[in-house]
Amino acid sequence: MVETGHFALVLAFALSLVQTLVPMFGAHMNNQKMMAVGGPVAVTGFTLTALSFAALAIAYATSDFSVANVWDNSHSLQPLIYKITGTWGNHEGSMLLWVLILTFFGALVAAFGRNLPAALRANVLAVQGAIGATFFLFILATSNPFARLNPAPIEGRDLNPILQDLGLAIHPPLLYLGYVGFSICFSFSVAALIEGRIDASWARWVRPWTLVAWMFLTGGIAMGSYWAYYELGWGGFWFWDPVENASFMPWLGGTALLHSAIVMEKRSALKIWTLLLAILTFSLSLLGTFLVRSGVLTSVHAFATDPTRGVFILCILTLFIGGSLALFALRASRLTAGGLFHPISREGALVLNNLFLTTATATVLIGTLYPLAVEAVSADKISVGAPFFNLTFGPLMVPLLVVVPFGPLLAWKRGDIFAVAQRLMAAFAAALLAVLVTALFIDGASVFAALGVGLAFWLICGALTDIAVKSGFGTVAPGVMLRRFAGLPRSVFGTALAHLGLGLTTLGIVGTLCFGTEKILSMHAGETVQLSGHMLRFEGLYPAQGPNYSEDRGRFALLGADGSTTAVITSAKRSYPVRQMTTTESGIKTIGFSQLYLSLGDEGTDGSVVVRLWWKPLVTLIWGGGLVMMAGAAMSLMDRRLRVGAPSRRRKSAGAVPSASLL
Amino acid sequence: MTRKQKRLSVIAGGLAFLGAATGLTFYALGQKASYFYMPADLTTASLQPGQRIRLGGLVEKGTIERGQGATVAFSVTDNQKQVKVTYTGILPDLFREEQGVITEGTFRPDGVFVADSVLAKHDENYMPKEVADGLKSKGVWQESKSD
Numbered sequence: 133m134v135e136t137g138h139f140a141l142v143l144a145f146a147l148s149l150v151q152t153l154v155p156m157f158g159a160h161m162n163n164q165k166m167m168a169v170g171g172p173v174a175v176t177g178f179t180l181t182a183l184s185f186a187a188l189a190i191a192y193a194t195s196d197f198s199v200a201n202v203w204d205n206s207h208s209l210q211p212l213i214y215k216i217t218g219t220w221g222n223h224e225g226s227m228l229l230w231v232l233i234l235t236f237f238g239a240l241v242a243a244f245g246r247n248l249p250a251a252l253r254a255n256v257l258a259v260q261g262a263i264g265a266t267f268f269l270f271i272l273a274t275s276n277p278f279a280r281l282n283p284a285p286i287e288g289r290d291l292n293p294i295l296q297d298l299g300l301a302i303h304p305p306l307l308y309l310g311y312v313g314f315s316i317c318f319s320f321s322v323a324a325l326i327e328g329r330i331d332a333s334w335a336r337w338v339r340p341w342t343l344v345a346w347m348f349l350t351g352g353i354a355m356g357s358y359w360a361y362y363e364l365g366w367g368g369f370w371f372w373d374p375v376e377n378a379s380f381m382p383w384l385g386g387t388a389l390l391h392s393a394i395v396m397e398k399r400s401a402l403k404i405w406t407l408l409l410a411i412l413t414f415s416l417s418l419l420g421t422f423l424v425r426s427g428v429l430t431s432v433h434a435f436a437t438d439p440t441r442g443v444f445i446l447c448i449l450t451l452f453i454g455g456s457l458a459l460f461a462l463r464a465s466r467l468t469a470g471g472l473f474h475p476i477s478r479e480g481a482l483v484l485n486n487l488f489l490t491t492a493t494a495t496v497l498i499g500t501l502y503p504l505a506v507e508a509v510s511a512d513k514i515s516v517g518a519p520f521f522n523l524t525f526g527p528l529m530v531p532l533l534v535v536v537p538f539g540p541l542l543a544w545k546r547g548d549i550f551a552v553a554q555r556l557m558a559a560f561a562a563a564l565l566a567v568l569v570t571a572l573f574i575d576g577a578s579v580f581a582a583l584g585v586g587l588a589f590w591l592i593c594g595a596l597t598d599i600a601v602k603s604g605f606g607t608v609a610p611g612v613m614l615r616r617f618a619g620l621p622r623s624v625f626g627t628a629l630a631h632l633g634l635g636l637t638t639l640g641i642v643g644t645l646c647f648g649t650e651k652i653l654s655m656h657a658g659e660t661v662q663l664s665g666h667m668l669r670f671e672g673l674y675p676a677q678g679p680n681y682s683e684d685r686g687r688f689a690l691l692g693a694d695g696s697t698t699a700v701i702t703s704a705k706r707s708y709p710v711r712q713m714t715t716t717e718s719g720i721k722t723i724g725f726s727q728l729y730l731s732l733g734d735e736g737t738d739g740s741v742v743v744r745l746w747w748k749p750l751v752t753l754i755w756g757g758g759l760v761m762m763a764g765a766a767m768s769l770m771d772r773r774l775r776v777g778a779p780s781r782r783r784k785s786a787g788a789v790p791s792a793s794l795l
Numbered sequence: 796m797t798r799k800q801k802r803l804s805v806i807a808g809g810l811a812f813l814g815a816a817t818g819l820t821f822y823a824l825g826q827k828a829s830y831f832y833m834p835a836d837l838t839t840a841s842l843q844p845g846q847r848i849r850l851g852g853l854v855e856k857g858t859i860e861r862g863q864g865a866t867v868a869f870s871v872t873d874n875q876k877q878v879k880v881t882y883t884g885i886l887p888d889l890f891r892e893e894q895g896v897i898t899e900g901t902f903r904p905d906g907v908f909v910a911d912s913v914l915a916k917h918d919e920n921y922m923p924k925e926v927a928d929g930l931k932s933k934g935v936w937q938e939s940k941s942d
Contacts, residue, residue: 365885475805487809491816498820502828513831513925515849515899520827524820652865652884705888714888733865733885742865744885 134199137187138278141228144180144235145268147173151238151261155254159326167250170257171242177264178232178239185232188277189219198284201225201277207290207710209680217300218291223425223441224277226304230421231267233305233312237341238264241316248333255323256316263315266448274441290680290710299359303352310349311382311417316341317389318414321407322456325463330407335397338410340769342393346386347765353379354758365716365731367746369644369754372521377500378420381493385413388489391482399479399544401472404464405486411460415453416493422449428504474546481539481547488532495524533587533638537594540627541601555601559593574647581646588642591635595628626768630761637757640725643750650747652733654740660691664747666728667691668701673741681708683717686732686741690721703732703743725750829899833929834876842902850878850908851897851926859892871896871908873933880908887915895926 151173158166188201192215197203205222206215220229238260245253271277320338324330356379361369370376389409396406422428426442473479499516506514537559541552567586570577600606602624603617649664657672671687683706690699703719721728726749733742831849832840842848850871858870858877865884870877880898890896890913898910 475801487812491813495816495820498824502824513928514828515831516824516828520823523823523827524816527819528816654864716885716888731885734861736861742885744865 133187134191134196134278134280137184137191138276140180140184140187141268141272141278144177144184144231145265145272147177147180148235148261148264148268151177152258152265155261156258156326159251159254159258162251164250167254170254170261171245174235174238174242174257174260177261178235181228181232181235185219185228188225188228189216192216192219192225195288196284197286197288198280198282199277200279200281203281203285203288205291206288207680208287210291210296211679213298213301214291214296218295220304221291221295221300222277224271224275227267227271227275227425228277229304229308230312231264231271233308234260234264234267234315237313237316241319245337248337249331251327252320252323252334255326256319259319259322260315263319263452266451270441270444270448274444288710290708293681293706293708293711293713293715294363296680297359297363299355299363303355303359305352306348306355307352307379310345310347310352310386311379311420313341313345313348314382314386314389314410314414314417317345317410318452318456321410322459324407324467325456325459328463328466330403330467335393335400335403335406338406339390339393339397342386342390342410343765343769346383346390347762347769349379349383349386350758350761350765353383354755354762357758358755362718362720363715365718367650367718367729367731367744367748369641369751372499372518374500374503375424377496378423381496381500382413382416382420384489384493384496385409385416388486388493389413391485391489395479395482399473401479402483404467407464407467408460409486409490411453411456415449415456416497418449418452422446423500473544476542476549477547478539478542478544481535481542484535485532485539488528492525492528492532495528496521499524530587533591533634536591536631536634537597540598540624540631556594556597559590559597562593563587563590565589576647578646581642584642584646585639588635588639591638592632595632595635598628598631599625622771623768626764626766626771628764629767630764633757633760633762633764635757636753636760640750640753640755640757643726644748644754647749648747648751650745652742652744654736655743656738656740661743661745663728663745664749666723666747668728668730668745669697670741670743671700673735676704678706680710681706683707684732684735686719686743688719688730690728701728701730703730705732722752725752725756727751831897831925831929833873833926833933834871834878835873835933836929837876837878844904845901847899847901849897849899849925850880850910851895851929852878853926853930854890854892854894854896856892871898873929875933878908879906880910882910882913884911884913886913889915891915897926 151170154166154173155170158164158169188199190196191199191202192206193212195202195206195208195215197206201222201224205225206218210218218225220226238257241253241256241260245256248256317338320334320341324334356376357369360371361367389406392402392406392409395402422442422445426445428442499520503514503516506512537556538549538552541555542549563586566589567582570585571579571582574581599617599620602620604613608616651661651663653661655661655670657670660667660669662668667690669689669691671689673684673686676683676685683704685702685704688701688703689697690701692698699721701719701721702717704717706715706717707713708715716731718729718731720730726747729746729748731744733744735741829847829849830840831851833852834850852871852873855870855872855877858868858879860868862868862881866881867883867886868879868881870879872878880900882898882900894915897914898908899912899914900908900910903909
């Protein structure tokens with residue numbers, strides 16, 4: 133089975149070369165038969181990669197320690213779910229997941245792209261094949277997951293205990309679906325450059341792929357953030373760690389792309405810019421892969437360090453980023469510029485969005501790469517952390533968030549800013565009220581905290597205003613309003629939901645950072661502690677045994693007003709004997725949208741235990757907002773105009789009416 | 796305004812925006828990046844009072860003292876010099892004697908380093924990269940130091 137997997141991977145590599153060369157020459161020579169090769173080859177390549185991945189997963193599930201990769205990252209006593217997720221909890225396996233998803237997207241283009249122009253489809257598949265070929269070669273040459281051990285060891289070395297969590301089942305697949313998903317946008321852009329033209333079907337196609345990738349990336353980042361929050365026991369939801377930045381940069385770039393693609397699709401303006409953004413977004417994904425997989429950074433994500441791998445990925449990076457940008461420089465002038473617009477218009481607002489987002493991406497990029505650059509040219513080792521990003525990323529995001537509610541209400545081509553401001557009066561009043569209530573009624577609220585809460589409410593109410601205005605709230609009879617509400621295009625709801633989610637995330641961040649409280653103390657069994665109005669009693673430490681670990685559980689009773697126990701919170705120190713590693717399992721109690729978070733420290737000599745407690749107001753909204761953003765993207769995807777082949781005449785009658793007639 | 800003037804003003808606005816962002820970025824890099832030192836480097840380093848740095852090395856054997864509550868004191872060494880560090884909080888799970896550690900914080904006037912964060916290795920065969928490189932350059936690196 134293992135050899136079958138290896139063989140399937142070699143075949144998939146060979147097919148990816150065919151997928152690159154044949155359709156591209158076919159498109160060049162206008163040979164229909166050669167162009168048609170791309171589709172079936174892409175589907176077969178995906179099937180073979182899936183087979184290869186399944187072979188590795190089966191080796192993991194059955195604890196086949198004759199495979200070096202399984203021996204290194206698994207243990208027979210692990211629960212089955214962690215045995216399976218362990219497949220991608222290591223360098224080789226996660227690269228296999230990477231190509232699996234890459235070929236999956238290629239197969240999707242082959243399956244759903246039948247009505248694309250033949251040459252465009254052939255070129256897209258060829259570029260997708262080329263990306264696949266380099267990564268297949270990378271896996272086969274430097275990171276073969278199927279290498280055998282002889283003699284086979286009896287027992288494995290266990291999966292890194294930090295990764296023995298349900299988070300590993302969800303976070304990497306979602307993240308990869310997002311950041312590898314942008315490869316489709318990249319392939320479409322390069323294909324357009326090869327052909328030297330962009331037509332209407334190009335724009336109609338790129339937008340849904342961007343939405344899909346963005347949706348998964350949002351979910352992957354939110355899930356990763358929550359995982360780090362509860363697993364590491366540090367109580368933080370974002371550390372500005374270079375590896376987090378590696379996934380955040382494509383997200384920022386993808387968000388910009390999402391917005392510029394709207395302009396391109398609706399107004400056929402910003403064509404060249406959109407194309408460049410698509411290239412840059414996937415380039416950031418590749419850069420992220422390099423940062424995480426090459427070992428230039430040390431983190432939980434860098435499973436193993438091997439210099440040849442780093443150099444190899446750097447070559448791939450140079451080939452695709454350099455190649456696509458060179459092609460862009462050569463061909464971009466051939467593409468025709470699109471329609472003109474006034475600075476104050478929906479297009480103008482979306483350009484402003486792009487300006488802020490790309491600049492923010494650049495600051496994150498500089499902050500992430502600067503330490504590497506400094507280390508390369510001098511002996512100094514520096515680190516750039518939260519203080520840097522708070523000073524640069526923060527000031528760029530706040531003005532962007534302030535203007536978000538204006539965007540969707542402005543008309544295309546030429547908008548009336550005063551009319552929009554009038555429509556937003558209610559949202560502004562709500563935000564002002566939130567600022568006043570926070571400043572006056574919450575103890576210890578700083579001006580910044582109050583303004584932050586106001587900003588969050590401004591975003592949330594702004595998103596609701598968008599829907600209300602477009603359904604004619606207050607201007608037409610309730611019956612008409614309901615009909616209009618039901619008839620609004622799904623993408624209008626998508627926009628509103630995504631902006632609403634952004635507001636919720638903002639509220640969660642402001643709540644946690646500005647109103648959270650924290651205590652570190654050493655406690656004996658029976659002692660009580662009070663934190664932001666919550667009374668906790670430490671009940672003591674109890675030993676317990678898991679399948680492949682032993683733990684000391686600290687039990688804490690949450691006490692009601694009358695002194696009775698209302699809930700029990702458990703935090704544990706786990707010890708994994710195989711890796712001689714200790715992990716901290718945090719104890720979390722969700723109360724409304726807020727959480728009480730506690731983690732155990734060391735045991736003192738007198739039987740006391742160091743305990744760190746946090747009260748994190750509204751913290752769940754940070755990730756809840758991410759889910760709402762995902763729902764927004766899903767809603768937009770259901771819009772009928774994104775269903776390829778839907779008649780465009782109906783789109784005009786359904787989609788253009790609300791914004792045009794009301795402004 | 797003519798169309799050309801309008802376009803120019805938009806471009807000028809964009810450039811001014813980018814310029815401001817660039818300026819802010821480089822200001823922040825100058826102010827907020829923290830340098831990494833090992834104990835022996837400190838004699839030659841010129842630190843401003845209150846400057847944040849990262850101090851790395853090995854936790855010296857027999858120096859871990861648990862004080863009142865959650866405060867811990869220990870020495871960080873590169874086998875040439877030692878620096879006394881205090882930290883209030885929960886130490887990482889893999890914090891042990893004679894293991895690599897990176898602490899971040901500032902020096903108190905009496906020469907004690909007050910750390911507000913302590914990072915140790917992630918698993919049994921990982922040493923913080925800066926610490927490993929530093930020990931190598933000082934010639935005190937021993938392969939397979941793990942226990």
